[in-house]
Amino acid sequence: MSRLIVVSNRVSVPNSQGAAGAQGGLAVALNAALREHRGIWFGWSGQETEEFTGHLDMQRNDDVTTATIDLEPQDIDEYYNGYANRTLWPLFHYRIDLTEYDRSFGEGYQRVNNRFADSVLPLIEPDDLVWVHDYHLLPLGSLLRAKGVTNRIGLFLHTPWPPARLLVSLPNHEQLVTSMLQYDLIGFQTHEWLESFLHYIEKELGLTINPDGSIDYEGRNVQAQAFPIGIDFDEFVEGAQSAAAREAHDRLRASAGDRKMLIGVDRLDYSKGLGERFDSFGRFLTDNPEMAKDVVLLQIAPPSRELVASYQQIRHDLERKAGHINGAHADVAWVPIRYVNRGYPRDELAGFYRAADIGIVTPLRDGMNLVAKEYVAAQDPDNPGVLILSQFAGAALQMADALLVNPHSAEDVSEAIKRALAMPLAERKRRHKALLKSVREENVARWREDFVNALYSKEKVA
Incomplete structure (x- = not known):
């Protein structure tokens, strides 16, 4: 050989x-x-x-x-x-x-x-x-x-x-x-x-x-x-069942209380559509005030290429957007966006994914996007979360059972969040089963x- x-x-x-x-x-x-x-x-x-x-x-x-x-x-x-x-x-x-x-x-x-x-x-x-x-x-x-x-x-x-x-x-x-x-x-x-x-x-x-x-x-x-x-399906699933993953899951769920959790995990890059994602979540909060205080968005965005000016700008813009949305909607007991500029080990991320009711993966353009596949692999098949996925991610071609959205349209993404939050268990399980088959086989x-x-x-x- x-x-x-x-x-x-x-x-x-x-x-x-x-x-x-x-x-x-x-x-x-x-x-x-x-x-x-x-x-x-x-x-x-x-x-x-x-x-x-x-x-x-x-x-x-x-x-x-x-x-x-x-x-x-x-x-x-x-x-x-x-x-x-x-x-x-x-x-x-x-x-x-x-x-x-x-x-x-x-x-x-x-x-x-x-x-x-x-x-x-x-x-x-x-x-x-x-x-x-x-x-x-x-x-x-x-x-x-x-x-x-x-x-x-x-x-x-x-x-x-x-x-x-x-x-x-x-x-x-x-x-x-x-x-x-x-x-x-x-x-x-x-x-x-x-x-x-x-x-x-x-x-x-x-x-x-x-x-x-x-x-x-x-x-x-x-x-x-x-x-x-x-993804390395077997290795990721094994990590998702580890003690570190379970501890991360329990920690995040405890911090969210009874609120529904959306999670985004992306390298800090303009191709990931993070600014548009924040705008879309802000639109959801404005359009659905009766649901707003029951939902939290956790955005994990480790910095990258910090010597490149455009990356410095995207970090500044996201901090400003998060502050604006939180200032407009938060109260003393609730902050709608948790914006975290650091990375986590993959087993901890698997626990966070499992704890989240919605995975939101909305790049403006992506070669593939493995976060979408990791989110699906981490879910509890008896009570899975919903994946919202950009139609412009390469993964969208394999993951048609996600809620596919146009990340440039705040209205489209906002409506997908509302739909995901209201989705019946039977539909969530049907979609997850099809997505999981693809992630397992296309490894x-x-x-x-x-x-x-x-x-x-x-x-x-x-």
Whole structure:
């Protein structure tokens, strides 16, 4: 069996007690694949160095080998904070108004991708499969090809892929996309993002899509497919039954009293639609005064990318909105929005999910959104909560039994909250049963196996 070389912006280094614990489901799945294929996980350590040397820090824990490099401050500023998170991230999430085009960002992005290529090259053996992850490293496959790598190389994009009419606003967009055609397999979260990519290939590059969905380019046949990601279902359910999860559940329920609880758990990011969510909840409180004091919204939003100005602004805006809504509606015994800027371990989150009557997941645009799936997995099947889900999340295609909403419409979301609060038990159980089946079957292990098998076999997965 071929080894697997995983390359990503950051590496989740397992601890000596194992790969699970505080790590997310994606890290657990990739570590499982690496153990199965005797592989290596390569990427940035998250640390700075005054001068880039290419030194590899090799570690082996829980039968997984990791290899990391440090980056210079300029690299981090231009590649990570710049091109990745101020250019590609907003553009890929349809926020062209927040997209920044700076030549130094593009130069830094190319330079760091070259550094990744040079550093991982000595680790790649002739029969290895190479699996590159996400928008940080789109040109890496072409750089490895230029250095003589003939191995099977795959790319999986965890974000949406924007429509061609938006992507063409990116300087040198043709160069970026043609560099991606040096991969053997390109994976997307949903068929919508796949179709956007293929439309660009036809419209802007003038290439023909083969009947099997592949692309022929410069002597290479490139497969492009959708591989919807899921959660590690068994691991998450086990965590949801832990003592820490039960304690978190009881603590939250006790604090809510007899009130119904809505929960949102999102990284602090403008793509998550948190401002619109607060506005929608405020609309619900205004439109339904007879129900208002019986409901609380808990929003957990750990900060991220705090050096990027747009992220500083979203935090300021949310604090202002929460204060305004609480000021307008609260009384001495009740505050409608609990806004928390910190993260929690996954087992505690599972307890919070189970305690909440409604899970509200309303991103403006999301590649998939695993919080929606975690909320469903955490529920008591005998008395499940209701999932309100944005129609613009990738997960909506698999989770049609959620209450699907337009997150841009405060009225639509407000009405969904009212409907969820009044939903009879029989309907809640019916919807949850269908959602749970999807979450259980479309899990992260299936995603990982489908992608690796497609990359290994060169055959299209049905």
